[in-house]
Amino acid sequence: MYLLHVKNIYDVGDDYYTIHIEDHGINSHNREVRQSVKKAFADLRKAINAYRLLPEYAELYRVDERYSVKGNYWCLHKQLLLHFAAWLNFPAPLETMLWEARIRAEQQYYSFQEPAQVSQVGVDKALQFFGLDHTATQEDLKRRYRQLVKRYHPDTGGDEAKFKTLQYAHSILKAHIKSDALVG
Structure with a gap:
């Protein structure tokens, strides 16, 4: 599985964070790398959408509509971010x-x-x-x-x-x- 690279994390309050996924592999001249990055983005988006509908996460997103995926900026609750941390490559712990x-x-x-x-x-x-x-x-x-x-x-x-x-x-x-x- 291809790990997406996180450039930075921003706190937007109430345990919600916006992660900036900066993956230059999408601009690679290697077709296989580009396809791997696109597939990783799509797989992560599908998995997050499925998990945020589970009862323990759905409650967090029903009250606040902060969940969003806009290009390389994804706003997630801390619990969801911790759950999917293995799918991401962070420059620091x-x-x-x-x-x-x-x-x-x-x-x-x-x-x-x-x-x-x-x-x-x-x-x-x-x-x-x-x-x-x-x-x-x-x-x-x-x-x-x-x-x-x-x-x-x-x-x-x-x-x-x-x-x-x-x-x-x-x-x-x-x-x-x-x-x-x-x-x-």
């Missing part, structure tokens, strides 16, 4: 991509609000990623950030997905520590 999508959505939302108002869940996950607790100071964050940059930076052989996660988590914690939101 799926849980990391979902967490990054949530953080990006929060950053986008709060860019119109006060920058220090990221949800407590986002702060807790960022603290967990850094291995810090709520009593962390700016110096603690700076020291731990430098250690993790050395470990995860792609130029030093680190994991690019974890490095991106590090950058998001750092931006959240930096704003909260400056506002003394973590103390107490």
Whole structure:
């Protein structure tokens, strides 16, 4: 079975995610590769349509009409996405991509609000990623950030997905520590 390549995942709220399937095989000069990609798209679409009608998924889609398949952008509930993850090839672990999508959505939302108002869940996950607790100071964050940059930076052989996660988590914690939101 041909795995479709996911370029990015976007959080659209209420546990719904839009996945961007970027598969250049459709433009391949090799006819067999093009047919494999087209067949994989069609098979996945059929399987998702069949599963979303099952009672456990139908309830999710009856309330909200977010399910859609438009070209390479597919909007799915998290349960359905997790169920069909084996049909897709992700550039990073799926849980990391979902967490990054949530953080990006929060950053986008709060860019119109006060920058220090990221949800407590986002702060807790960022603290967990850094291995810090709520009593962390700016110096603690700076020291731990430098250690993790050395470990995860792609130029030093680190994991690019974890490095991106590090950058998001750092931006959240930096704003909260400056506002003394973590103390107490």
